[in-house]
Amino acid sequence: MTRHRILFFGLLIWALAMIVPDFVRAVRPLGSFGFYADSNGLIYDVAGPFESETQSPAWKAGVRAGDRLDFTRMRCIPYDAYVCASTIAAVGGNEYVLPGRQTTIDLLPTATESARDVTLIADPRPTNWFARLVLALDQIAGIAVILAAGWLVWTRPSRMTWGFFLYVIWYNPGQAYEFYAQLQRWPLLLLAQNVLGSISQAAGYAGLLVFVMRAPTGAIQPPWDRFERPLPPLAAVVAVVLMAAYGNAFGFHTELLMRATILFGIIVSVAAVAILLKRRSSLSPKDNQRLRWVMWGCLIGLPAFVIADLNEYTTLFANWDGFVLPEDIVGLLYLVNGILCLFVVEAIRRQRVVNVAIPLRRVTVLALMTSLPALLLHQQAEHLHELVELPGWSWLVIGALVLFVISRLHEWSVELADSYFNRVLDKTEKEIAGAIMSAKTAEEIDRLLSDGVARALKLASAATFRRTESGFHRFEVSVGWDDTAVRDLRAGEGAMKNLLEGETSSFEKAAAEEAGFPAELDLPIFAVPAANRLHTYAVTLYGPHEAGTDIDSNEREMLVNLGRHAADAYTRAETETLRKTIAELRAQPDLSRGMA
Incomplete structure (x- = not known):
């Protein structure tokens, strides 16, 4: 096999290894210490994912909003496995840990409290059947997107298909919290994973831009080749900045850098859409229609992914009166991105496509069919889970039944919509x-x-x-x-x-x-x-x-x-x-x- 094939298989296995373990969360949820701290060490929430502060392990242990982590004692240098693992699990805005895991956090003195050490034990995160169903759909969509992009690379290797593949390795709807929670037992491996993740993110940004400059034929037109050449060195610079955002593990305040990394994603998303809009008039009618599929995939999918990431990895939304999107809504946003990534694959795979309005109409119907239960039932589902004690696997069965009902309703709704638009x-x-x-x-x-x-x-x-x-x-x-x-x-x-x-x-x-x-x-x-x-x-x-x-x-x-x-x-x-x-x-x- 050539070096490219070996690299391809290595990246494919790594990409799947990150998201496949999260299927476990559909049966056994991860745990939480019950607080959120930003990348500067500021604890801004002591309820965490729990319904009230009184259920939070952090609140019960005396941790309060406004406390700060002591980075002089919580850091990975000099290396101590327990301290390093505790630091990594505590900072970054949204921690997922193995249930029952113990950690110790060091807090700076406040006006009413002296410096202190607090030992916490993670409780299982609250969840409901709908959130688990959305999680399972996200994981399935993530695997489908990665395999579809990989198939494009395998069957028609080019800069265009490699660019898309590098993008979906990191930016797919599959979630990797279980993978990272398991790696917390080996902090050095987790640090290495963060380095690889930073490189992958930067490569994904560059890959997306290469892809939109060349889609759907793979050829690049003269006006765009001069923009493609500087992408590798720019990606290297972005990778360094992304690595620096993990500097909180070594005692540095990096919340600004963490937000900047999300800003990179917004800038790249806007640039990708602008490039697609600019290229529309330069393609043949057939290829222009294929480009429309790519364009709408980016117009809807990229904002959905960025909003979900802002909610999960920064405190930006939390600063708006503590507003945080529910887990199932965030999962649906990731799912929308995944479905529209498959639009892109279809546009590259097929030489000719139907009017993009047809699949968009059907995706809109599907989004309504799934989002309405998410908006109406996620709180009720939590109460139902409290009233009816059932084993974890039973909620997967319930979710499967709901999925079947939604699929039938979706089929009926699509037929109804088609009958209206096909008059x-x-x-x-x-x-x-x-x-x-x-x-x-x-x-x-x-x-x-x-x-x-x-x-x-x-x-x-x-x-x-x-x-x-x-x-x-x-x-x-x-x-x-x-x-x-x-x-x-x-x-x-x-x-x-x-x-x-x-x-x-x-x-x-x-x-x-x-x-x-x-x-x-x-x-x-x-x-x-x-x-x-x-x-x-x-x-x-x-x-x-x-x-x-x-x-x-x-x-x-x-x-x-x-x-x-x-x-x-x-x-x-x-x-x-x-x-x-x-x-x-x-x-x-x-x-x-x-x-x-």
């Missing part, structure tokens, strides 16, 4: 179907299937090949098919077999070009037979929309229905032609005497 499409299908059924000749049916549909759906190309004794022949000049285009349909053996059996078929670019079909935007991508159970009368080849988007599932269903109507119309037209021919033959005197 124009349904009307168009009814009008064209009526015209086809009223057509008197096969030529008229040909034109309705090709030009009529192309005008209605604004397709770049469409052509009907009617079946003859020698095969399928194109009699008419139609949209995207001039006199120089092929007249006889010659597709692959598998495609022709499907069409003769009355099944639709899709064309890959290479197969379409080999068959002599029109190129570029006019390239046909979908073939629909006009067939009944006994015979295939014609085949219509459809290209993408004039805007470059693919034909979506609802439009494909419409075309299939029109093909069935056309088969009936062709049957009637053939029957009428045959009757007319017989009548004409009978009208001839010689034939009439012979028949007599």
Whole structure:
């Protein structure tokens, strides 16, 4: 294997190793000492994740908001494993530790208290079934995003795919609190992980910018190459700053640096969106539609991730009258980012995509279906957990049942939304179907299937090949098919077999070009037979929309229905032609005497 493949497997295993252990939290929650301290050592909250201060181990031990950690005694130099581990677990805004873990924090003197040491034992963090369900979904989405980005690197390695892969290694919806809680038993390993994490974060920032400069084709245009060259040294500088933010483990006040690291993410997110907006006009219609998927993935996904990170790793929101987002809401924000990362993967994987409004509409419905229970039930779920004592695994079962109900409601809601937004499409299908059924000749049916549909759906190309004794022949000049285009349909053996059996078929670019079909935007991508159970009368080849988007599932269903109507119309037209021919033959005197 090449060095790149070895590096790829190492990064893939590391990325999964960080988030997979958090599935344990869906069954057994981590613990908390019941206080939050920022990176300057200021204790600003002594309730922590608990519902009230009286439930907090820190409050019970006499710790109060406004106390400060004594960094002269709580530091990793000179090295003492217990002191170092206690320091790392105490600072940074949001601590997760193993349940039952013991730690000692050193506090500076206050106006009412002298300097003191306080020993704390972590209690399990309160949780509820919905938060556990969201956590499980986050972990599944995180694994899916990492594997999908890794698949892109494996199948089409380039700076573009590597950039995206480096980005999702760190910025994916999967959470790594269990991984870090376990590493706290070995402080030196945890410090090493923080160093690697800082490098990974910086590489992720640079990777995202490389990706948006090259997506979706992988090629970089001349105006952007000069911006790509300085990214590696800038990433190195950012990595150093990120490492410095962990200096609180060595006695330094780093809250400002910690907030600056989040600011880096905001700046990079804004820059990424600005680059995507700027590049829209320089791409072909097909690639511009793919870029729209990337752009909307960044427009929605990046802010969701940044808000969740600000809530989890800084005191910025806490300074607003103690406002903190609930754990399940934060999990949903991470989940939104993960789903939209999969949008990006789809845009790179596929050569042609449907209108981005369709998947966005469905994701919006899914977000509403999941966020409403989060807003209404997370407090009630905590009370229910207190009233009904059930084992931890049972809440996973309850969560799975809720997930099933939500999935069914989502499916029903999507169908309802599609029926609303597809009213124009349904009307168009009814009008064209009526015209086809009223057509008197096969030529008229040909034109309705090709030009009529192309005008209605604004397709770049469409052509009907009617079946003859020698095969399928194109009699008419139609949209995207001039006199120089092929007249006889010659597709692959598998495609022709499907069409003769009355099944639709899709064309890959290479197969379409080999068959002599029109190129570029006019390239046909979908073939629909006009067939009944006994015979295939014609085949219509459809290209993408004039805007470059693919034909979506609802439009494909419409075309299939029109093909069935056309088969009936062709049957009637053939029957009428045959009757007319017989009548004409009978009208001839010689034939009439012979028949007599």
